[in-house]
Amino acid sequence: MEIIKPSIPKGTRDFLPEQMLRRQYVINIIKTVFEKYGYQPLETPSIEKLDVLSGKYGEEGDQLMFKILKRGTGLEKVGREIKEFSITKFRDIADLGLRYDLTVPLSRVIAMYRNEITLPFKRYQIQPVWRADRPQKGRYREFFQCDADNVGSASMMADAETIAIINEILTVLGFKQFKIKINNRKILSGIVEYSGVETNRGMDVCIAIDKVDKIGIDGVKKELLQREISDNAIAKILPILEISGKIENILSDVSSLLKSSEVGSEGINEIRELISYMKSMDIPTNNYVVDLYLARGLTYYTGPIFESVVEEPKIGSLTGGGRYDELIGMFSGENIPATGTTLGIERIIDVMTELKMMPEAKTSTKVLVTIFNDETKDASLKLIQKIRKAGINSEIYFDSNGLKKQFKYADKMGIPYVVIMGPDEAEKNEVSLKDLRKGEQAQMTVEKMLEVLK
């Protein structure tokens, strides 16, 4: 038989047990916090119809989407009808795509089950998404997103709660120095209005200033000029973005500049309300800032936006989110307010691994039961079933090829305890238990052993 060289697609990963334990550790913390805040789980199919996915993520999104070939008669029909194959006709040969994010599927779900779902609907979703991006450090083609969204409430309390969730997750995970940056698309609109640029050009301004971390202020200036924003307007926009200091001072400074802009003033009031709720919810003031440069790249945000970053290592944002009151309407025709956040779990895991913030367990197994020789097999099998009945994770080494090899295996696997049940022990109806970390071994009754292992 021909041997197939084993490999996986570019940008994808296998997670061996040790990596899985780390992923499970992080995901369990995130899930626990989501549920503590009253969010319920949702899962959607990995494959969606291309109609649902297309046109939601911009031109780049349509290119980076993994598309699935039609099957059976559908593909046969295409085969008969298409005489000349053209790549621009992928819609003729592909009908489905792999999920690109979790926000569009949520919006589809809300529209599709509008009569079954009670609003407000607070859901979390932890599933993989796929993007055929150029793979690079920390960027994968298949990666998990962890989203929590609150659908159906226009209250700033929903945004404050989202920030409280981010704050609690990052804290419980062990991050000491992080900042949640807060801004509001309405303030940015106010600034655009104040600068004299047409309001429908707002997204151009957002995309440019969103790049400040990568290209610096001079870069933003160049980018704004390229996007045909006038020198005059730029001279009005940039100084406002520079305003920093105490949150109250920023807000009052911006407020007086934008007092003639209705949308700008509304944005400032929203942030004021948001911050007052965050204070009631006891979010440490040290953990957040108002950063007028924060713009977020996605088009669908309509109100408060937030992103969190760590100082070290420099790796970009760990979370990103905001309010999107008009996206669900694209599916339902009815505008339903919504706000939420995505946790970039792959980046969080990478940073935590780099900063050694992960527990070091290599296995969830507590004890290895050895087999002394062929005659004691049954006794070992009976013993391990007792250990499992007590709810203790345990493994038995099936091949009775010497204790030395079995001890070596336990050590290699990181299993902390080893049990020996030889003829000596059997005679006294006892077992020997060795603690591999301490290097200590003692003979004891089965009951005593269960106590130690618990």
Place this chain on the structure above:
Amino acid sequence: MEIIKPSIPKGTRDFLPEQMLRRQYVINIIKTVFEKYGYQPLETPSIEKLDVLSGKYGEEGDQLMFKILKRGTGLEKVGREIKEFSITKFRDIADLGLRYDLTVPLSRVIAMYRNEITLPFKRYQIQPVWRADRPQKGRYREFFQCDADNVGSASMMADAETIAIINEILTVLGFKQFKIKINNRKILSGIVEYSGVETNRGMDVCIAIDKVDKIGIDGVKKELLQREISDNAIAKILPILEISGKIENILSDVSSLLKSSEVGSEGINEIRELISYMKSMDIPTNNYVVDLYLARGLTYYTGPIFESVVEEPKIGSLTGGGRYDELIGMFSGENIPATGTTLGIERIIDVMTELKMMPEAKTSTKVLVTIFNDETKDASLKLIQKIRKAGINSEIYFDSNGLKKQFKYADKMGIPYVVIMGPDEAEKNEVSLKDLRKGEQAQMTVEKMLEVLK
């Protein structure tokens, strides 16, 4: 803006929170048992190279596989080179496929990380697989498999442990009447040898007799004839398969018939050894049978095979598995023994829902904190953060539009408790707690409330 009618691909499902809670309940039990038996988690990419997937699942598998269109320049190149489009040329336009099962990815992983993985390698994997099958009741195009496999041990103890895991999971899930059917491919080979059919026709015989539950014994006879098995051979095969009764009697009857077949005798010895280990492991004898008709459709089994069924409702098997000592060799060139099982979690969930074996919780949220009016918002926010600090899952209703609506929401969501923090309560520094199931309400301190909720 044009509204897109929200829908999902044929054979896929959205899992709303109530369904998710049921899925999580079943998956948690399965995971806990897997880990109790020392199995560690593994995850592999949803997308695999077509080379890895093709030819492993038979002709049908290649047809039912979801294939992914090439991207970017790869597809452009095809567009330039292909003048006429033909569906048989899908390999020109598709390079990846969605995962079709979890056993082939496991085999690929073992071969790919041969130097990093310590054998025996006991892994569990709970992930979706995709098959473009005709959707029907209980059969989906995207569905989860739960696999536990033991790689690297040829001992019958590994097979006994797999059966112990199946037995424990079905028992803990609450199944009262189930049977684990056991057979051995080597016994079937012995029977083929005894019947005078060429040994390389063994798989034909297996595929035919595997259908007995669907088509009956006469159907099997017809199918064997169609597959050009002679009348004479059929007359020798079928009476053996009919042998039933006590396991010891079955084995000794078959043993004397197959005494001249080396492979048949080996199979019988393996089953004897397997059953002796199962007895040491305390698996109730009532829960398993030797069923010589059990054959399993997949080609890769080489030793013991097992399947479990419930009497009611008639729904086919809940689990299926067996030993496959030669599959990994297809990737590594080196034969590594392996055995394991798949749990058909979709079918298990369907049966448990039908038999009302599921917990009825609609939410994991314990309590709803209401907002009495605009003035008490901050007090409610402070209160809910205290509840969350105590680790209690809780939700706050953001829009202070009357208590009645908030109570109705809690009731609809299945949240068992509601807290009211009105001016009366605030004055005494107390809260009112209502138990919606009992319909009882009482005023108490925050500390007392936390006690009740815990």
